[in-house]
Amino acid sequence: MSENTLGLHYTDAPGHRVVAAALRAAYAWSVRDVQRNSAMLEIARMTGVVMEAHGPGKGPVTPAELVDRLRLPLRGLLAGVREQRAELDDVVLLDDEGRLTENAYDLVCEHVVPLKDAAGAQSWLPTWTTMHSDQIRQRVFTAMITSTKQDEYVASRRFLIEHPAGGEQELVELRDRVGGVRLAKGGYRAIPEDQVYRGLDAQGWWWPCLECKWPMAVTSTGKVRCRYRPHSAVFDLVPGTRPTLRRRDSARRVSPPAGKAVEGAKCVDAGVWRFVVVPGASELRIAAAAERAGAKVLLWPFRDRFDLLVEAGDEKFSVDVKECLSLSSLIERLRTRPPSARVLLPKSCEWQLETLRDALPGLAVTTETKFLGQVRTAVRKAR
Structure with a gap:
């Protein structure tokens, strides 16, 4: 996933803060057996963040109540404090064993914003619960x-x-x-x-x-x-x-x-894995498939102005791979920072194509399947 600038951007709206606080509290609960004092203090701090976002008399008012809510769909915590984020409504952060669910790692983490004004990043907390993906x-x-x-x-x-x-x-x-x-x-x-x-x-x-x-x-x-x-x-x-x-x-x-x-x-x-390794694995997979088709590929040209420069026969293609399970987060990012090349949705995200086109009609976007087909066609024409 290309980052052609290192500037940071995030929306510090109440809904984003509640999601970040809930994720931090859920992680703290999951490691309370080995980080007892720090974990319980973190849950108390995050209860304060959630209470502030909801306003007086609304939302969970004790750490125990917040933990109970983390075992339920997020729609309860987000009610009345966020823009439309329907993709998070049914997400549960803690499973029956008190562990973080897979949704926490692969979807909810894409909505995290820093909470330094409310509670600074603690050294024992993983980066993906305290930092925006761009910061990682x-x-x-x-x-x-x-x-x-x-x-x-x-x-x-x-x-x-x-x-x-x-x-x-x-x-x-x-x-x-x-x-x-x-x-x-x-x-x-x-x-x-x-x-x-x-x-x-x-x-x-x-x-x-x-x-x-x-x-x-x-x-x-x-x-x-x-x-x-x-x-x-x-x-x-x-x-x-x-x-x-x-x-x-x-x-x-x-x-x-x-x-x-x-x-x-x-x-x-885990933050490096989720925001560097996971999209990077897709970038390398797509590059390898293009090379097998007979194309020449440059990875992250100009030190990551975009992700792949593919030379197939007489044609050249530049693409920016965007692997983001949160469609709303992806749309927000693309509006804020337009890409330097055509956006390519890997196989895990190809379902986003039509909605992305509707939301950003001026965006040049393709999918992994369509792009590799285009590369193979260009190679065949040149033979």
Whole structure:
């Protein structure tokens, strides 16, 4: 997802603040067993933010009441305090186990705004609950653009996307082998426990998503899947000395990923995964498909003026990949910052095409399927 400027923009409307506060409170509740004092204080602070947005006598008035509301659809918390955000109405943030739901990671996080005036970012809170997506990308890309060399920028960004998790020593060796890789300090951290399975011997294991390679979530019931719902493979855990996964969807023949030991393993922060790795995986997939069709592809030309420059036969195409599950957030962003190239919706977002055209009739937009078809046609004509 291209960012041709590093300026920040977000709407600090009451609805946005309530969504951000609810997400922060939900995360705090999910980690209260290991961050008891900090978590309960954060929930109290976020109760204050929600109360302020609703006004006197409206909305939850105690931390316990707010937590109860987080197990219900968000429409209750958003009633009367936001612009139309129907896509969030049925979203629930906490599941029956007190864990964050997949919606929290792949949809609600796209609505987060900073709440520094109400409660500053706490060091134990993950970036994706405290920072706007643009801020997260800015932090990651700043280290990459310190060099004026395009090849170093591409190598750095590609490395982060292709290696969002792994053994610490393995990551160092891979980085040195690639060369020219510049990453932000502290970019990798220990894999969170809710993405780890521990057997009776307490040894931990994790499994990379088949599409984005980030550690999949592991539930207490033995379900293993990526937190980004469009990465739809779901597995059952098969315990053992070396646990394995069994595909739930028997119609799909893709082999499950092999388990990796968690000792010494690291992964990127959830915000970096969601706003850099996830869209980046789609960008690389589309680039690879265009190359297989016989086209030449430049990734993030001019240090990310747009995402892909594709030369197919006698034609050149420039596209900006936009992977945003929140259609309202995408429309708002495109209105605020028009893209430098034709917008391309990856497969997970192709359903947004007609609504996006209706909302922004002057926007040049296509889908992954249509674009790759156009590339193949151009290559065939040139032969």
